[in-house]
Amino acid sequence: MSRTPFRTRYSAAGLLRQGLAGQTGWGEAWRAPAPKPRYDFVIIGGGGHGLATAYYLAKLHGANRVAVLEKGWIGGGNTGRNTTIVRSNYFFPESAALYDHALRLYEGLSQELNYNIMLSQRGVVTIAHSHHDMELMARSVNAMLINGIDVELLDAEGVHREIKIANRDPDARYPIHGGFVQRRGGIARHDAVAWGYARAADAMGVDIIQNCEVTGFRFDGARVVGVETSRGPIAAGRIGMAVSGHSGVLAAKAGFKLPIQSYALQAMVTEPVKPVLDTVILSGSTGIYCSQSDKGEMVFGAGLDLYPSYAQRGNLPVGQTIIAALLDMFPRFRTLKLLRQWAGIVDVCWDYSPLIGRSPVEGLYLNCGWGTGGFKAIPAGGWLLAHILATGQHHPISAPFDLNRFTTGRLIDEAAGAGIAH
Amino acid sequence: MLALPCPHCGTRDEAEFQFGGEPAIRPPSAVTDTVWADYVYMRSNEKGPHRELWCHAGGCGQWFVLTRDTATHAVLP
CATH class of the missing domain: 3.30.9.10 (D-Amino Acid Oxidase, subunit A, domain 2)
Incomplete structure (x- = not known):
């Protein structure tokens, strides 16, 4: 895997230099760019899942015109509100494959992102x-x-x-x-996961645009071709949404409902x-x-x-x-x-499993429905949404979590695996 | 603590009530899978005024429809 082109790599030597210099030389960890009129990929939601999606699009799929739109500040929603637990002890093979993919990515993340996410595999x-x-x-x-x-x-x-x-x-x-x-x-340090992905995505050219709320979608016929935002319209080739609790609000703006x-x-x-x-x-x-x-x-x-x-x-x-x-x-x-x-x-x-894949509207893709357990899944959620945005096809791990399971009836009922009293 | 208006018992604490989902009309049995899935699983899940069913399960057992603001939890007239 190619090295991420950080402007400043964090290291023990760098920490020592900054300590001797009175901590005056730290640069910004990511830019604050103005939105461009058009991107190949627009990710709505600057939490862990959205930032990870942008990172993997740039890192693994060579995408270089990517924006993350966040209505508040990055990591200020559920990414900063959870109890930071990571695990993959799920009952169904589909879920185990999904959450263990996330845990394996977490295990290498501090090294990969050059950012200490303080993963503590304490059991x-x-x-x-x-x-x-x-x-x-x-x-x-x-x-x-x-x-x-x-x-x-x-x-x-x-x-x-x-x-x-x-x-x-x-x-x-x-x-x-x-x-x-x-x-x-x-457990892992939740803020560090958001910040680490943000810094690495930014280093590869992803525009992270905060205080930018998506207020509607632009259509060309039945296809979504852009978003209306509080900072003006932005055209997009493909759009991914990773907005957790507000998924239903955003779906309504695009004209569909979710089983959420x-x-x-x-x-x-x-x-x-x-x-x-x-x-x-x-x-x-x-x-x-x-x-x-x-x-x-x-x-x-x-x-x-x-x-x-x-x-x-x-x-x-x-x-x-x-x-x-x-x-x-x-x-x-x-x-x-x-x-x-x-x-x-x-x-x-309804089955306490997430939704990953196409939405009912062409050009708009889903990463939502993680319910009470989204933090543990951040690397996999981003990795899989990036895959489907870049290729137009499900990865085998995400295929069972398509929205169509609510029509076919092939639910993945993890009510017990979710570990939360419902 | 929510205080919810049971039409039979008056205003009581949320601990006595059970949320019953969004009201919906059951389609006839001979419909497509998509129409059936829409009825069984899809929700408007609105932020703001939300029409919803409640049951006074720990009291008189009465079901009723309520409009509540999901952003503020205020019960609306």
């Missing part, structure tokens, strides 16, 4: 709370092993070896009965404390997922607020349920203070 432990949970989990783990995913079934003691501070009380509302671990799973409902998904962090949790925990029964950030904060979340929302805030009843679930598993956390609570708007498909 993801999923907990079973009853004999019945355990039987279903054994079946899931077998399916994952057949899919080629590195998972191990654990008994209760095995879980306690992984999570030293978990509740050992057999009379807990949700006692620990066992679990399974994916050791290649973990948008919900608020809450997350929270506590005050920072010394290291006590060195893995990621997930529980299907309580919906909770939690990890400790490098700063020491407990980062956690659980179920959706179960009605449509674009409000980017969670309501208290669900918030209370999330905190109760966390405290059931880690009673000692009840002394921690909550630092922040927020929500992102997630685009949930």
Whole structure:
């Protein structure tokens, strides 16, 4: 693979030079260009998926007239609002291929982007709370092993070896009965993923245009040939949309509907404390997922607020349920203070699997429907949308996730794999 | 916390209610797969005023249609 032509490569020597120079010589990490009248490819949405799409278009497909249009600032939507978990422990072969492609790309991303995304493969432990949970989990783990995913079934003691501070009380509302671990799973620095892709895409000539909202589409007959934006019209050869929670809003502007409902998904962090949790925990029964950030904060979340929302805030009843679930598993956390609570708007498909491929409108391509789990998929979502934009054809990994599955009935039901209480 | 107006019980907390989706009219059974998929799966998913079904599941069990602003959560008249 050719080297990305960064104006400044980040290195230990560069860091030392800047330290001695009082940090005065850092250049901009990406430009702030004015939009050109026409691009070969326009990507709507400057989150992780959109920026990754632009990067792979330039890097792998030689595209040199690419723009990313972002209505706010890059990485300011769900890319900056998630709980940063990466994993590929999915039940169906189609999903395992998709999410493991993402995880493999993540594993090489810091090197490839010359930007430390702080990938920490500390393992993801999923907990079973009853004999019945355990039987279903054994079946899931077998399916994952057949899919080629590195998972191990654990008994209760095995879980306690992984999570030293978990509740050992057999009379807990949700006692620990066992679990399974994916050791290649973990967390990554979410902002760094957006910034790393942005910087690398920019270095290859991609125009990243912030504060540029798409307000409509331009048609030539039935084909989309451009977008109307808050900064004027822009013509485009092909358009990709990667706008997560607002996919339905954008689809309406292009004249179609999607099998998606948008919900608020809450997350929270506590005050920072010394290291006590060195893995990621997930529980299907309580919906909770939690990890400790490098700063020491407990980062956690659980179920959706179960009605449509674009409000980017969670309501208290669900918030209370999330905190109760966390405290059931880690009673000692009840002394921690909550630092922040927020929500992102997630685009949930009926089968909890994403949509990648053609939209009902010619010239417009989809990357949406990631629902509650888009962050872990960023490299694959971008890689696959770039492939279909450049070639006009599905890659074999993305073909099962085409919109047409809702007409053929061949859904990929990952309600359990999504790991979020629905 | 949403406060939703049950037509039978009056205004109650969101914890008592279950969201029931966008109201739609079931097409006749002899339609194309596309028409059927449109009815079963496709949603307008509007940002702003949104017509939606709710059930007072933890109360009287009444189903009702409500218009709610999905950007602000305000219940609209």
